[in-house]
Amino acid sequence: MKISVITPVYNAEKYIIQAVESALQFEEVYEIILVEDKSPDNALQVCKQLAEKYNRVKLFQHPDKGNHGAGPTRNLGLEKATGDFIAFLDADDYYLPNRFDAEKELFKDPKVEGVYGALGVHYYSEKAKEQYYSLFGDNLTTVYKKHDPKDVFPGQIHMRGSFGLFSIDCLTIRRDSMMKKLKPFFKTTLRLHQDTEFLFRLSYYLDLYPGILDKAVAVRGVHENNRITAVDSKKIKxxxxxxxxxxxxxxxxxxxxxxxxxxxxxxxxxxxxxxxxxxxxxxxxxxxxxxxxxxxxxxxxxxxxxxxxxxxx
Known part of the structure; x- marks a missing residue:
């Protein structure tokens, strides 16, 4: 397997080293594509240091060096990726050692176009836990039981309360299948929730299979400056x-x-x-x-x- 890991980087100076090194532990990870999105902190300099230190780390920015949001930033990463498989990792999250255990077996079958697993949660500070524990708890973000690929799209849309949701950090996609069947990739019209919309369409067009669902294969890092927590904490309705x-x-x-x-x-x-x-x-x-x-x-x-x-x- 040759996996390209795509990581949009914004305001993640404190976390990006951990994210990158959690992906580098896998021989299957062929390259880590960092796309820096005009961070207000020192993330760009940290990314440059990572790209100099590790030959599998490749750093890109938008042509205008501007801030475009997570959707266009992931799209640029997809354009630059050269691996046979695509995985995603947010800059403040990290992979666990079992991240690709299921993929190594499941992708031996050519009909498997994508594999999804379970996401855990880690609070980077007591303040973050105090603020967001009621939102994330200590729960796994996952589809709760194994389903046939044809049931994944209607399950995500129609039965979201009992079916569960999978996370982009725990998704691995066969690159050729995505390139042929899914255009556009991430919607540039959405500043938030573009990953949710992407996962809906992906589960409709591609045959996605369950990997490890009973324990986490990656971890969501929760801190006070998460873009999504700004929404969930009612700063944005x-x-x-x-x-x-x-x-x-x-x-x-x-x-x-x-x-x-x-x-x-x-x-x-x-x-x-x-x-x-x-x-x-x-x-x-x-x-x-x-x-x-x-x-x-x-x-x-x-x-x-x-x-x-x-x-x-």
Missing amino acids: PATTKVLLWKEVDDWAKNENTIPEEVKMHIKRIHRSYRIALAPTSKKWGMIVRYLITDYKSIRSGLYNINFREDLF
């Missing part, structure tokens, strides 16, 4: 970012003839629920009443998918 995510998913699903109609409708209803959440109070009740009359399940779906009291009002 969650509905603001989620409505953009589900608009992208809804627009995409409309044009895919083989997606079952009930799944398309479920996506539409989630999109509607976040649109209601973002609407001015003067319009909100009118939208609720209209959907109660014309499509009650839109309201019921919204109650399931968003925090009705906090996100909606």
Whole structure:
């Protein structure tokens, strides 16, 4: 196996060495693609030192040396990758020694186009744990049991509460399959949740198989400056970012003839629920009443998918 590990780097001066060295422990890792995204800290200099120290570490920036966000930054990493397989690793996360154990066996079968595993959590400080333990706990982020590849997409979309979710840090993809079947890669229109949208489409187009689900193969590092925790801590209203995510998913699903109609409708209803959440109070009740009359399940779906009291009002 020749695995290209793609790592977008932003504001990760304190963590990037650990991330890189956790990937270097594997002979299967052919290269680590660092794409620095105009960090406000000293991350660029640390990345330069890593690229000088390790011949498997390659450093890139956007042509304009600007900040473009995680989606375009991962896309640039994909353009530069030359391995047969693609894996991702956020700059403040790290791999565990069992990260590619399942992949080494499963990818012997050519029909396996991707493998996903379980993500653990580590709090870098007591303050981070105090702030975010209620969000992440000590839980694994994973699909909770093994499913046939054809069930992964509808499971991610339609049964998210019981099916579970997999993380991009624990995903390994056959590069040729992704290049042939998935375009665009990460949506540049999304500043946040672009990995969630990517995983939805990936699980639709590619046959993804479960790897190690009962224990972590990688670890999410939680600290006070995570981009996603800024959203989850209500610095940014969650509905603001989620409505953009589900608009992208809804627009995409409309044009895919083989997606079952009930799944398309479920996506539409989630999109509607976040649109209601973002609407001015003067319009909100009118939208609720209209959907109660014309499509009650839109309201019921919204109650399931968003925090009705906090996100909606």
